[in-house]
């Protein structure tokens with residue numbers, strides 16, 4: 001798998017192919033027509049890679065950005081951008097991939113346009129369905145991935161532990177360590193007593209707390 005699917009549905013994972021949008025240098029996962037063709041297969045929309053050319057990729061990226069604007073507006077409780085709405089609805093009206101049963105299993109006939117229609121319909125269904133209150137932006141400030149939080153108590157903070165959750169927890173651990181170091185240095189008289197009590201607590205783990 002070359003692509004990641006932490007969002008929970010294609011409407012969220014397709015915009016997620018431009019990763020770390022909040023960084024000065026976002027990462028483009030759809031960097032070639034072939035990577036777009038592979039995305040449809042890995043997303044489960046088709047069985048095989050969809051043949052794609054440079055024009056298909058251009059169209060796909062335009063639809064992706066329109067979808068992202070709508071999803072982000074839904075999370076923020078803002079009004080939908082009209083051009084984005086028009087483009088997503090235009091694709092949602094087109095025919096979607098056709099699944100067929102064969103002796104060898106499921107075959108899916110699909111062009112890029114049909115596969116994009118599938119994604120556009122998923123945007124329509126997701127943003128008009130029961131998951132809207134469960135949509136969240138990843139807690140890693142650099143990460144722009146939006147996901148459906150179906151965890152119990154809706155306490156999920158990250159699109160994925162690797163890298164986002166691990167990165168934030170490690171940073172929090174370093175901050176705690178720095179803070180405790182400052183505290184220890186400030187109490188020169190009681191330093192030895194404190195180091196004994198700290199040792200007796202056992203080794204600190206970056207993943208033991210901070211949830």
Ligand SMILES: [Zn+2]
Pocket residue numbers: 138139140143144145158159160164
């Ligand atoms: Zn993330």
